[in-house]
Amino acid sequence: MKHSCPILIVLFALIISSCSEDDAKLIYEPGIYRPYKQDISPIYAFTDNKEIDGSSIKVTGPSGKTGDIHIVDMEPRVDALREPTIRYNTILLGRRGTTRVFCPTCLDVPMQISVKNDSLFLAPKDLTEAVKFAPYTEMGLAVVSGEEAELHTTLRGKITEGGFILSTYNIFIKSSSNTKGTADANYLDLDYLKSELKKNDTLVYVKKETYFRKP
Numbered sequence: 001m002k003h004s005c006p007i008l009i010v011l012f013a014l015i016i017s018s019c020s021e022d023d024a025k026l027i028y029e030p031g032i033y034r035p036y037k038q039d040i041s042p043i044y045a046f047t048d049n050k051e052i053d054g055s056s057i058k059v060t061g062p063s064g065k066t067g068d069i070h071i072v073d074m075e076p077r078v079d080a081l082r083e084p085t086i087r088y089n090t091i092l093l094g095r096r097g098t099t100r101v102f103c104p105t106c107l108d109v110p111m112q113i114s115v116k117n118d119s120l121f122l123a124p125k126d127l128t129e130a131v132k133f134a135p136y137t138e139m140g141l142a143v144v145s146g147e148e149a150e151l152h153t154t155l156r157g158k159i160t161e162g163g164f165i166l167s168t169y170n171i172f173i174k175s176s177s178n179t180k181g182t183a184d185a186n187y188l189d190l191d192y193l194k195s196e197l198k199k200n201d202t203l204v205y206v207k208k209e210t211y212f213r214k215p
Helices: 004-024 146-153 190-196
Strands: 031-040 044-047 050-053 064-066 069-071 090-093 098-102 111-116 119-124 129-133 141-145 155-160 163-174 179-185 202-213
Touching: 119 146, 129 146, 129 179, 141 146
Parallel strands: none
Antiparallel strands: 031 090, 031 202, 044 050, 044 202, 064 069, 090 098, 098 111, 111 119, 119 155, 129 141, 155 163, 163 179, 163 202
């Protein structure tokens, strides 16, 4: 009996620990979610294969030159890097691992939910191709497929108490004569963008975290 007491104590402690871990595990709740706030990271900047201070960099466009036409800023414009725009205005998380994402520029395509620990992933079903930001192409976009397409179309976030956070990126390439960029990209392919960067051009980006909860 004396030997059984320590064993019982250990078993009791393990049960309490297991219950605590289960209580701490966050699982999404089905329902309609809407954004209520957004945090924007400091500005990250790279030029000539090195990181630089991006705190003073602004992206206000469209100043520059297109052919023989000079474009000049005649009035102050919103800095696209720091502007707290929210792309997704409603997200419906379904009970059977499905979701619908609503925004003015989104295609209404079937999406599925996956959860790993407290990470949330919303990915389109039956995906074949997608586009990614490609700054030195004529349209600033390139078509990708397979795993790369999945990377650029999957929304990533983190489950929180009573809701979740989605992460997106504002990404721009600034040169002496032009600025190209994309807002609310789902994925930042930093290695690709740094490898594409031309001499004296600057890659700048911010990470935006948008908080969602039930109305």
